[in-house]
Amino acid sequence: MRAMPGPSGPRWSVDDVAYDKIDRAAMADKLDWFYLVAASSFVEILSDLYARNLGDYYAGDEEARDWLAHKWEPEEMQHGEALRRYVQAVWPDFDWQRGFDGFRTDYAPYCQTALLGPTRTLEMAARCVVETGTASFYAMLHVASPEPVLAAVAGHIRDDEIGHYKGFYRFYRDYQRRDPHSRFRVAREIWRRVVEVDSEDAFLAVKNVSIVHRPGSVFTRADFRAFRDRIRAWMRLHYPFQSAVKMLLRPLDLPAPLQRITVPLIVRTARRIV
Ligand SMILES: [Fe+2]
Ligand SMILES: [Fe+2]
Structure with a gap:
């Protein structure tokens, strides 16, 4: 029996969002x-x-x-x-x-x-890429929004997306234990999905x-x-490059010294590409 990821039940409700307090002029x-x-x-x-x-x-x-x-x-x-x-x-x-x-x-x-696929393990890694993308996107909206109600909504969504990432990551680890894939293969799948995000x-x-x-x-x-x-x-x-790169690399389970070199390198490259 594996541990179920995340607490059950929603952390927030759309019915609690203050749509009547939106600063419409700002938007x-x-x-x-x-x-x-x-x-x-x-x-x-x-x-x-x-x-x-x-x-x-x-x-x-x-x-x-x-x-x-x-x-x-x-x-x-x-x-x-x-x-x-x-x-x-x-x-x-x-x-x-x-x-x-x-x-x-x-x-x-x-x-x-x-x-989907090509394997159940790799699909879970791919899901981590997608949730990294959405978590980072809403984190950006949260800080960049010129309007407070949208900023609040984006903040709630960002927190959920991080929870989704954690959920898929736990399933990924579990599949990886039962059906191991090489680091190279996982990296190739992550890269394929990063390119596809757009x-x-x-x-x-x-x-x-x-x-x-x-x-x-x-x-x-x-x-x-x-x-x-x-x-x-x-x-x-406003994009949280640092945390996005860390989330993307996590399924590779890199040794700490390698991670210390890789993360800043990829962050710099990503900033340049953007
Ligand atoms: Fe999500
Ligand atoms: Fe979402």
Whole structure:
């Protein structure tokens, strides 16, 4: 019997968020924030699809499936719900449902059980990469937000994402014990997923925000690159590179001296790339 990761029950509730206290004037003209928060709400709410895929992939592992269904999925859904309500409170003219429906249709083909893996151990390592990405992203929103209610929501989500990382990491360790993979193989998988983090879901989410927000206009890859470059300027200022790199490397279980050399090196490189 392995230890169940994380405490049960949500740490916070979307019903406790002070949507009536939002400083709307601080956000009204912040177009990049609108795109970022709306696109994030789409990706988070689609977690029911991801959860089903992961549940299928880990068929027979009742502990993992139970955690995914009763801890991970409800928390991810709550992230989407909290962000959706925020978007609707600040930008009420935006037809959220239409944007989300478009995103779901566009993204569903990319979201298949067949794309998971290649092994259960490596998929758990890959999940750690994804949760590192989301934890770091919401940590950035938490400090960069020009509006306090959004900062608070982002802080709650960041804490949950760190909890998810810990959950997947424990499952990873457990699989690694039963079905060991070489450090090289895990590193290769982590790298593959890091490169992938910037992939289709972000593009399609932002594209579908744009389709609803600017009817009749075409959203191109170049538009997305321009948007991403503006977000990178925030990242240079606010992204928690140090903790992100440590979280990414943790599944490799590097000897301490090697870790001391590697972490600052990768942090410097990541900052340069961003
Ligand atoms: Fe989330
Ligand atoms: Fe998460």
